[in-house]
Amino acid sequence: MILYIKQYSDFIDDNSDIVIKNELKKIYKLDTRRQDKFIHLAIYGAQLLKDKIDIDCYDELYVTSGVGDVDIVEKTNTCIYEDHEPLRIFDFINLLGNTTSYYVAKSLGIKGKNIFQISDNFTYINTLISIYSSLKNSKKNAIICTLDLNSIPSQTIKRVLGISNEDKVLSAVNCQKLSLDKQNSIAQVEFDTNIYTKDEIKQYIKDCKVDVVFSYRCKEFEHKNSRFFFETMAAYKVNSSIKKQQDIWYIDCYENRYKILKIKSFK
Amino acid sequence: MKAYINNYELLCDAGDTKSLMEAIYANKSAISISEDFIKDAKAGLGIMQYDNIYSLLIDVTSKVLKQSNLDNFHNTLLILASSVGGMQECEDIFYAQGSYTNIDPNRYSMNALSDHLDNEFKFYDSRAISTACTSSANALLLAKRLIEVEAYDNILVVGADGLCNSTVLGFHSLGVLSNKQCTPFDKNRNGMNVAEAVSVLLVQNQKISNSIQIKGVGASSDAYHMTNPDPSATGAISSMQNAIDDAKLNIDDIDYINAHGTATIANDNVESLAVEKLFGSKTLVNSTKAITGHTLGAAGSVEAIISCEIIKAGVVPAQTGLQELENTNINVPTQNITMDIKNIISNSFAFGGNNTSIVLGVCE
Numbered sequence: 279m280i281l282y283i284k285q286y287s288d289f290i291d292d293n294s295d296i297v298i299k300n301e302l303k304k305i306y307k308l309d310t311r312r313q314d315k316f317i318h319l320a321i322y323g324a325q326l327l328k329d330k331i332d333i334d335c336y337d338e339l340y341v342t343s344g345v346g347d348v349d350i351v352e353k354t355n356t357c358i359y360e361d362h363e364p365l366r367i368f369d370f371i372n373l374l375g376n377t378t379s380y381y382v383a384k385s386l387g388i389k390g391k392n393i394f395q396i397s398d399n400f401t402y403i404n405t406l407i408s409i410y411s412s413l414k415n416s417k418k419n420a421i422i423c424t425l426d427l428n429s430i431p432s433q434t435i436k437r438v439l440g441i442s443n444e445d446k447v448l449s450a451v452n453c454q455k456l457s458l459d460k461q462n463s464i465a466q467v468e469f470d471t472n473i474y475t476k477d478e479i480k481q482y483i484k485d486c487k488v489d490v491v492f493s494y495r496c497k498e499f500e501h502k503n504s505r506f507f508f509e510t511m512a513a514y515k516v517n518s519s520i521k522k523q524q525d526i527w528y529i530d531c532y533e534n535r536y537k538i539l540k541i542k543s544f545k
Numbered sequence: 546m547k548a549y550i551n552n553y554e555l556l557c558d559a560g561d562t563k564s565l566m567e568a569i570y571a572n573k574s575a576i577s578i579s580e581d582f583i584k585d586a587k588a589g590l591g592i593m594q595y596d597n598i599y600s601l602l603i604d605v606t607s608k609v610l611k612q613s614n615l616d617n618f619h620n621t622l623l624i625l626a627s628s629v630g631g632m633q634e635c636e637d638i639f640y641a642q643g644s645y646t647n648i649d650p651n652r653y654s655m656n657a658l659s660d661h662l663d664n665e666f667k668f669y670d671s672r673a674i675s676t677a678c679t680s681s682a683n684a685l686l687l688a689k690r691l692i693e694v695e696a697y698d699n700i701l702v703v704g705a706d707g708l709c710n711s712t713v714l715g716f717h718s719l720g721v722l723s724n725k726q727c728t729p730f731d732k733n734r735n736g737m738n739v740a741e742a743v744s745v746l747l748v749q750n751q752k753i754s755n756s757i758q759i760k761g762v763g764a765s766s767d768a769y770h771m772t773n774p775d776p777s778a779t780g781a782i783s784s785m786q787n788a789i790d791d792a793k794l795n796i797d798d799i800d801y802i803n804a805h806g807t808a809t810i811a812n813d814n815v816e817s818l819a820v821e822k823l824f825g826s827k828t829l830v831n832s833t834k835a836i837t838g839h840t841l842g843a844a845g846s847v848e849a850i851i852s853c854e855i856i857k858a859g860v861v862p863a864q865t866g867l868q869e870l871e872n873t874n875i876n877v878p879t880q881n882i883t884m885d886i887k888n889i890i891s892n893s894f895a896f897g898g899n900n901t902s903i904v905l906g907v908c909e
Contacts (some may be wrong), residue, residue: 279696280693284763285832309716339766346675351632351635354711354715355635355636355639355640355711357583358636358640358710358711358714359639359640360643364714364717364718365710365711365714365717365718366718367715367719368719370711370712370715370716370718370719371715371772371896373629373711373715373770374628374629374675374677374896374897375581375675375676375677376627376675376676376677376679376806376896376897376899377677377771377896377897379676379897379899380766380771380896380897380899381771381897383766383897384768386778388766389756389766389767389780389783390764390765390766391764391765391766392676392764392766392897392899393674393683394674394675394676395576395672395673395674395675396656396672396673396675397656397671397672397673397675398656398660399562400670404670404672407696408687408690408691409689410694410696411691411693411696412687412690414690414693414694415690415693415791435686450695458818470699471622471670471696473669473670475648493604499892536694
């Protein structure tokens with residue numbers, strides 16, 4: 279399965295002084311009321327992509343996240359149980375996954391299919407498989423918006439992700455416009471539905487001619503682990519390789535099961 | 546490659562598939578009136594008989610595995626569809642202890658339910674879709690597409706949502722909950738019934754003797770308003786038309802529309818208009834949510850099972866609870882109608898104008 283990347287956007291919140299809500303209001307003239315930070319992050323990534331490439335109103339939209347919006351779950355429970363307050367309408371609405379995809383669709387002017395897919399493992403690659411299967415039928419293009427939000431304090435999200443206290447969880451959004459059509463694309467990403475064992479992966483990458491990048495979760499391979507993490511990091515690594523015009527293989531792992539993404543940047 | 550629904554089972558307020566269909570054909574709502582969730586107010590809710598959603602998931606999925614031609618699910622993709630995932634247990638622990646400390650992270654997030662099933666059955670792979678009330682319809686849509694591109698041979702679609710404070714109080718805050726058994730398409734309807742269900746369908750690329758084919762799937766996005774559908778019904782029409790086109794059928798080929806039909810003012814007005822504009826007054830349409838309530842993320846899969854059963858029975862049920870039809874330009878049956886049913890379209894519409902329609906029918 280191959281998808282071509284027409285354009286991408288990337289943003290890591292914790293590495294930036296940018297206040298997203300203000301940017302959305304000032305630069306993009308968007309109404310940010312009633313939305314939480316998770317939604318703002320998604321819209322911001324989408325707008326950065328829109329700055330770089332045209333979005334068609336019938337492009338399909340896929341918003342995907344590792345664990346979704348942890349903050350809003352805590353907020354609604356606290357509201358009901360501790361504050362004994364009626365659940366606020368927009369807290370309830372923001373609890374639902376498709377609220378984020380609605381606001382992203384609205385900000386991009388998309389009328390096509392929109393899906394919020396969540397997966398605490400292989401988040402990016404699983405969504406690529408969904409997109410590929412849909413585009414084969416629809417012959418349209420797709421926008422993927424991958425995002426994860428660090429909650430403050432970060433203990434809860436670290437427990438959810440299984441991240442050690444020494445490592446840092448970041449908030450990030452990475453978007454791409456994807457197509458089955460190679461024309462005017464800047465990179466391709468190749469993937470399949472296969473799941474590999476550690477030994478199979480070792481064999482597979484033995485003769486690899488390009489850089490092999492391992493995810494944070496590939497603990498059993500000797501490599502320089504990043505000390506920061508978010509579940510949709512695979513999308514960030516793809517975007518980074520395109521930025522550097524590199525070809526890479528990205529190996530992701532979850533509970534001793536491995537998957538491979540092959541990224542080829544068009545120079 | 547074509548996609549076939551070969552086995553299924555569910556549990557909802559009316560019981561298992563057999564009990565549910567008996568209730569539907571007897572026009573007997575399974576909604577109960579509860580004062581447990583909302584302070585000083587009644588709400589009509591669809592409540593299941595079960596211990597906890599995790600053991601129920603295992604139980605219903607085991608039944609489907611037993612019915613199927615598979616020895617296990619090791620070569621099967623799991624697509625779990627839910628609007629609030631593990632929220633029910635998370636709430637229970639938080640309310641009891643006032644702290645998140647003892648909540649197992651693996652039973653906390655949106656995909657807690659898929660992880661639980663995966664741990665038990667060791668699926669080849671798994672993922673979760675959460676688009677509120679279209680979640681399991683979108684899971685079926687994705688299942689069809691994945692089988693078409695030969696990505697998987699077997700896909701288990703599971704729709705699951707348990708009643709919890711967040712959803713009941715959330716819909717209450719929106720002012721759309723009915724305090725009685727809901728009455729879809731009725732002129733005097735006063736809202737929806739939040740409900741719970743677990744429904745499991747095995748979708749395969751090979752047909753068997755009693756397969757129902759997923760002939761077409763369609764989706765659209767209103768991007769009109771966060772909670773209200775586009776009043777011109779363009780999103781709902783587009784979703785249904787896309788599914789019918791995908792099935793390579795004509796409007797006249799659809800024998801019955803299993804409507805989203807939540808019984809809210811907004812949904813039923815717009816869905817009636819969409820049906821009127823697309824199908825006219827001939828095609829039969831009703832909502833089985835009068836029996837099951839709105840099972841949220843499970844609704845699409847529950848109604849896919851109901852649609853399979855209606856095709857097999859050859860009987861379109863009467864609209865339960867209907868006293869006076871609001872939109873008289875659509876054909877809502879007031880009694881059970883025995884007929885040859887080849888194709889059904891089932892609608893699921895969600896917040897944010899997230900629309901999905903599925904065409905199910907006898908195998909080609």
